[in-house]
Amino acid sequence: TFNFLILQRLKDWVAIESVSTDPEKRHLVINMMLLAEERIRKLGGTVEMVDLDMQELPNGNKISLPPVILANIVKDPKKPTVCFYGHMDVQPAKIEDGWSTEPYILTEKNGNLYGRGASDDKGQVLAVLNAIEALQKHELPVNVKILLEGMEEVGSIGLNTLVKQRNSTFFSDVDYIVVTDSAWLSNKPGITYGTRGICYFFVEIECAKRDLHSGSFGGILHEAMNDLIFLLNTLVDSSGHILIPGIYEAVVPLTEKEKKLYEGIEYDLDQIMAKYGLEEFRNKTKEELLMQRSRYPSLSIHGIEGAFSAPGAKTVIPAKVTGKFSVMLVPNMEPSVVKKQVTDYLNKKFTELNSPNSIKVTSDTGSKPWLSDINETHLCYLHSLVFGKDADMIRAGGTIPIATHFQEVTRKSIMLLGIGGPDDASHGQDEKISRYNFIEGTKLYAAFLQELATV
Amino acid sequence: TFNFLILQRLKDWVAIESVSTDPEKRHLVINMMLLAEERIRKLGGTVEMVDLDMQELPNGNKISLPPVILANIVKDPKKPTVCFYGHMDVQPAKIEDGWSTEPYILTEKNGNLYGRGASDDKGQVLAVLNAIEALQKHELPVNVKILLEGMEEVGSIGLNTLVKQRNSTFFSDVDYIVVTDSAWLSNKPGITYGTRGICYFFVEIECAKRDLHSGSFGGILHEAMNDLIFLLNTLVDSSGHILIPGIYEAVVPLTEKEKKLYEGIEYDLDQIMAKYGLEEFRNKTKEELLMQRSRYPSLSIHGIEGAFSAPGAKTVIPAKVTGKFSVMLVPNMEPSVVKKQVTDYLNKKFTELNSPNSIKVTSDTGSKPWLSDINETHLCYLHSLVFGKDADMIRAGGTIPIATHFQEVTRKSIMLLGIGGPDDASHGQDEKISRYNFIEGTKLYAAFLQELATV
Numbered sequence: 005t006f007n008f009l010i011l012q013r014l015k016d017w018v019a020i021e022s023v024s025t026d027p028e029k030r031h032l033v034i035n036m037m038l039l040a041e042e043r044i045r046k047l048g049g050t051v052e053m054v055d056l057d058m059q060e061l062p063n064g065n066k067i068s069l070p071p072v073i074l075a076n077i078v079k080d081p082k083k084p085t086v087c088f089y090g091h092m093d094v095q096p097a098k099i100e101d102g103w104s105t106e107p108y109i110l111t112e113k114n115g116n117l118y119g120r121g122a123s124d125d126k127g128q129v130l131a132v133l134n135a136i137e138a139l140q141k142h143e144l145p146v147n148v149k150i151l152l153e154g155m156e157e158v159g160s161i162g163l164n165t166l167v168k169q170r171n172s173t174f175f176s177d178v179d180y181i182v183v184t185d186s187a188w189l190s191n192k193p194g195i196t197y198g199t200r201g202i203c204y205f206f207v208e209i210e211c212a213k214r215d216l217h218s219g220s221f222g223g224i225l226h227e228a229m230n231d232l233i234f235l236l237n238t239l240v241d242s243s244g245h246i247l248i249p250g251i252y253e254a255v256v257p258l259t260e261k262e263k264k265l266y267e268g269i270e271y272d273l274d275q276i277m278a279k280y281g282l283e284e285f286r287n288k289t290k291e292e293l294l295m296q297r298s299r300y301p302s303l304s305i306h307g308i309e310g311a312f313s314a315p316g317a318k319t320v321i322p323a324k325v326t327g328k329f330s331v332m333l334v335p336n337m338e339p340s341v342v343k344k345q346v347t348d349y350l351n352k353k354f355t356e357l358n359s360p361n362s363i364k365v366t367s368d369t370g371s372k373p374w375l376s377d378i379n380e381t382h383l384c385y386l387h388s389l390v391f392g393k394d395a396d397m398i399r400a401g402g403t404i405p406i407a408t409h410f411q412e413v414t415r416k417s418i419m420l421l422g423i424g425g426p427d428d429a430s431h432g433q434d435e436k437i438s439r440y441n442f443i444e445g446t447k448l449y450a451a452f453l454q455e456l457a458t459v
Numbered sequence: 460t461f462n463f464l465i466l467q468r469l470k471d472w473v474a475i476e477s478v479s480t481d482p483e484k485r486h487l488v489i490n491m492m493l494l495a496e497e498r499i500r501k502l503g504g505t506v507e508m509v510d511l512d513m514q515e516l517p518n519g520n521k522i523s524l525p526p527v528i529l530a531n532i533v534k535d536p537k538k539p540t541v542c543f544y545g546h547m548d549v550q551p552a553k554i555e556d557g558w559s560t561e562p563y564i565l566t567e568k569n570g571n572l573y574g575r576g577a578s579d580d581k582g583q584v585l586a587v588l589n590a591i592e593a594l595q596k597h598e599l600p601v602n603v604k605i606l607l608e609g610m611e612e613v614g615s616i617g618l619n620t621l622v623k624q625r626n627s628t629f630f631s632d633v634d635y636i637v638v639t640d641s642a643w644l645s646n647k648p649g650i651t652y653g654t655r656g657i658c659y660f661f662v663e664i665e666c667a668k669r670d671l672h673s674g675s676f677g678g679i680l681h682e683a684m685n686d687l688i689f690l691l692n693t694l695v696d697s698s699g700h701i702l703i704p705g706i707y708e709a710v711v712p713l714t715e716k717e718k719k720l721y722e723g724i725e726y727d728l729d730q731i732m733a734k735y736g737l738e739e740f741r742n743k744t745k746e747e748l749l750m751q752r753s754r755y756p757s758l759s760i761h762g763i764e765g766a767f768s769a770p771g772a773k774t775v776i777p778a779k780v781t782g783k784f785s786v787m788l789v790p791n792m793e794p795s796v797v798k799k800q801v802t803d804y805l806n807k808k809f810t811e812l813n814s815p816n817s818i819k820v821t822s823d824t825g826s827k828p829w830l831s832d833i834n835e836t837h838l839c840y841l842h843s844l845v846f847g848k849d850a851d852m853i854r855a856g857g858t859i860p861i862a863t864h865f866q867e868v869t870r871k872s873i874m875l876l877g878i879g880g881p882d883d884a885s886h887g888q889d890e891k892i893s894r895y896n897f898i899e900g901t902k903l904y905a906a907f908l909q910e911l912a913t914v
Binding site for chain 1: 678
């Protein structure tokens with residue numbers, strides 16, 4: 005246990021394995037929502053726990069979605085209202101994945117707080133609530149609303165519909181929406197005004213009804229793995245260039261003015277390389293790297309389902325294998341166009357193979373890239389005032405689909421003001437938030453709310 | 460439960476999840492050895508449970524190996540002695556892999572007995588013991604020894620050493636060694652006089668110390684999966700031809716005389732295709748298919764460890780991925796030569812990629828192909844007498860390294876006389892033995908022992 009109350013709170017939250025992708029852990033996501041509800045009530049907030057429709061699993065079964073929290077703290081119509089968004093679910097984590105500490109036991113080492121969700125997103129949400137608590141000792145300077153969900157890591161199932169339904173009620177008096185799910189690029193606070201979008205693809209190849217013994221069947225069969233490996237090898241070249249025809253056509257050309265923006269950002273490439281054990285980046289300069297990550301698409305191959313993936317050796321010819329990869333989208337790439345380009349390309353390449361096996365290319369619904377106008381008053385103002393320093397103005401590599409959706413539905417001013425560090429390893433092993441970011445981030449939210457009252 | 464005693468015995472054996480590849484199931488393999496010991500003692504056999512050295516796991520931990528059974532039933536020096544070999548461990552199986560029935564509950568459907576190990580190899584060992592029991596009602600016509608191990612599916616760890624140690628004691632009075640771990644090609648009994656060997660390879664590529672988020676890192680990194688997919692795609696072409704230079708050089712050329720052997724074998728290609736849901740074989744005729752499987756090498760890609768392999772979507776860049784594939788060897792391919800050819804080739808291909816990532820190619824110890832002289836008296840004799848029919852003379856696609864080893868160390872006459880069917884799906888989902896093979900196979904073993912007494 006931690007003597008310092010706000011650290012102990014984070015420990016209590018991290019302890020709950022609220023993995024949204026695993027239906028067997030759904031009750032833990034729900035428990036996590038209840039814990040957040042309790043915390044907000046203790047701040048004097050009124051909380052509505054909104055039930056969503058059931059989730060339909062791939063096997064046809066239905067399962068409850070965790071409730072969404074819509075909360076409201078104080079109400080003075082003369083003051084502006086800010087709505088914070090965050091999520092209580094986390095990516096899966098097991099110590100066997102290569103963690104140095106138990107992923108669900110928050111552990112402090114060398115100024116860092118290690119644990120799944122410490123940064124993404126439990127630590128960030130808690131920092132907001134802690135900032136509110138601190139300001140309440142005197143008086144909360146603005147009206148605060150809070151929206152917390154439990155399905156962000158699997159695409160915020162059900163949330164889009166809810167935002168539409170509550171647009172003229174819950175959101176009607178909201179002036180600013182602040183998404184607390186983003187990271188800084190250095191020790192300076194960063195404001196994220198754009199994110200990439202994503203399309204996630206599944207290529208399934210089937211060569212048999214059941215797995216076969218490679219001794220008995222090796223050599224006499226068109227093996228599904230061969231076809232899949234061939235297809236996955238046609239997606240990017242060794243320089244990272246995506247080989248799918250037309251995929252770069254919609255990318256907005258770089259202007260000199262935009263180029264200048266990247267020069268002012270602090271970002272320590274060596275620190276990141278050391279943290280993740282990288283030999284080198286593809287990009288030689290900080291600016292090139294930030295541009296590749298912010299304003300150009302990329303394609304990553306994540307893995308294969310259905311093949312042998314356990315330790316050791318197994319002499320199997322897998323019957324049905326599904327390759328998984330995703331394309332990160334940038335303005336003005338449209339998910340529907342990218343889906344067609346990728347699907348057509350894979351089907352064409354498969355035809356070239358002349359294989360008797362069957363292919364099925366599917367994709368998720370996809371999410372659009374999001375980009376705010378950097379000249380918007382709200383962003384400019386905060387840019388100069390926040391935290392006593394100029395904030396870095398960031399376009400994130402990852403995707404926060406809910407930001408796009410908030411903007412399209414509510415037409416409010418949206419920003420991402422998170423407090424993650426540049427090397428937090430969210431989604432990876434040894435996820436952490438630094439004590440510095442957690443404490444200074446809490447102060448940042450307090451300063452932000454104070455400043456907002458003076459707008 | 461089955462009314463028929465010998466089926467109930469098989470059910471009891473299948474019920475034990477004796478998976479040798481999983482250290483956490485090791486106690487179940489040991490339980491299985493104890494159950495077999497009990498069965499042999501009930502036949503009046505004397506049983507030695509031989510402890511082997513400890514097994515060292517990849518993580519450095521040590522774990523007990525299951526004991527090996529060396530058993531002895533009756534002793535009349537005037538009679539010949541036959542030693543049966545079999546194994547009590549099984550490949551992993553889970554109903555989620557796509558089984559129609561619970562893999563560890565023997566279930567009869569349409570004349571087949573479904574369950575993991577029903578054919579490979581519990582059913583075959585039990586048929587031998589049942590045949591002995593039946594003959595004992597009168598008198599066992601020959602001396603019988605039995606060797607059962609529990610680590611066959613992971614390379615018979617420790618057994619080679621034991622065979623050498625006991626060569627001048629346990630094996631000194633053995634005239635014939637019969638391996639009961641092989642399958643027929645039709646409804647006719649088959650005698651296997653050759654098997655392929657194998658080299659199993661692991662190609663590890665590492666691009667980072669920990670997994671990365673593909674949003675934040677996609678595009679700026681040489682991803683390990685890209686390098687691995689590239690390498691795996693250089694192994695075979697779309698016709699199944701292995702692309703590793705020199706790999707076919709040691710393959711014994713086909714003679715007209717050998718070619719004729721394949722023409723007499725009964726093998727129903729359509730039945731196999733229907734059973735496994737195959738669209739087509741690479742080979743157009745039965746003879747071509749049997750030759751590809753018996754006397755030519757093949758290469759199969761089994762899967763990737765370290766990448767995302769679960770259902771659903773995960774936006775991860777895996778830090779370290781290990782591709783697994785194996786090459787089936789035929790006379791006169793030497794494992795040590797193949798290892799060098801494959802390793803050199805992969806390292807050369809990787810150099811072409813100009814990747815900053817690290818590569819490590821490793822392989823298991825490998826096993827040689829095995830081929831008996833088909834003109835040996837013992838084989839010829841049985842060929843004409845067994846089961847009242849001409850047996851099919853088979854060279855198996857899979858590998859039975861212990862057959863090679865028995866031959867090299869003991870210099871005894873070796874044969875594989877199994878009773879599996881042509882479509883038993885050993886190592887796959889819905890493994891089964893047919894009631895026909897199990898019952899007629901038991902009779903075959905009884906007939907074989909009777910005939911052996913008259914040699």
